[in-house]
Amino acid sequence: MASPDVSPYDALLLVSFGGPEKPEDVVPFLENVTRGRGIPKERLEEVGEHYFLFGGRSPINDQCRALLAAIRAELADAGIDLPVYWGNRNWDPFLTDTLQQMAEDGVTRAACFVTSAYSSWSSCRQYRENLWDAVDPLGEGPGPEGSPVRLDKLRHYFNHPGFVEPNVDAVLAALADLPDDVRAGAELVFVTHSIPTAMSERSGDPERDWEEGSAYVAQHLDVARSIVDRVAEETGTRHEHALVYCSRSGSPQVPWLEPDVNDHLTALKERGASAAVIVPVGFVSDHMEVVYDLDTEALATAEEIGLPATRAATAGTDPRFVAMVRDLLVERATVERGEEVARAATGDIGAMWDVCPVGCCANPRAERPALCGRDT
Ligand SMILES: CC1=C(CCC(=O)O)c2cc3nc(cc4[nH]c(cc5[nH]c(cc1n2)c(C)c5CCC(=O)O)c(CCC(=O)O)c4C)C(CCC(=O)O)=C3C
């Protein structure tokens, strides 16, 4: 079989959040994340403790290294000869350094895969701003955006079967881990990162009438229903489910998305639910929010109140998730060559756009330039 055509791309760029790797990194990392954000000092000290509990090392960079290796193997298997780079928003390897290297290596146009599946300023547009910041210092170039390296962000994949199916299997495995007598009555507790409600309301394209008035919330609800339906197909049980939030930050006066996962588990117990499966559908790997906020804190809450609970695995380096990265790359290359393409998507929202619309996921603080949008 002929290998898929990935022209016009000459590189793939993995874009992630970054995390500290040793105790001395923790404070400077937190400063990078929260610069100018008005996060109370007490909250930062508390979050610092989460990292110190794990020896000052976040799991996220190792997870990116594993994903990078898996993507390289996947592309090689498919006969796609394309260099794969990696850059982070908040920690080494920084996107700015990676872009410098890419320019030196002669890369002219790269597709970007971001380890964040949903729309919102935090989970999409801020990464687009980071890409702008990384490309800006490279100076003038021949590309259509006036830069020597042109970047295209691959579309949101929350509803791609390559993300949904590993989550379905993870829920089935977590259900199987529950005691037999409570399994059928277990609620599926879908968890994502809380964000300020003002950010949530501005997520996605301003023109569209999103469920609950938020693309961020609507996308999570859509994928949660797809997972519940698929699990019902496999088990014959349509489990009750809810979308809840973790990792609330910011000032207590500013409203963030609720309920918190811990409060929800308590309410579930009071309502007489038999068990809970915690599904970190907002995340693609077991990074700090998952291993601390869910595995350490939420599972301790469940234990305390006597609610049997298990946590479903994240997509990580599931072969279907890795194959999805390749598919999204090939799909976008096809689009950029002006050819017809079929786009895989589950649920009711459908495949998301390739290029973010004008005003998409507006920055609640200030307008900053961002790549990969119609308003670039
Ligand atoms: C939507 C979203 C995702 C999911 C999408 C995505 O993956 O991008 C995400 C992921 C992550 N968030 C992470 C870490 C942190 N996030 C913080 C703070 C914040 N997150 C926010 C939102 C999100 N965050 C927001 C609105 C803030 C307030 C400050 C601000 O307005 O920006 C803070 C500061 C301390 C605190 O206040 O919690 C830390 C340390 C890590 C790394 C984990 C590791 O090290 O393993 C990851 C993957």
Ligand SMILES: [Fe+2]
């Ligand atoms: Fe965060």
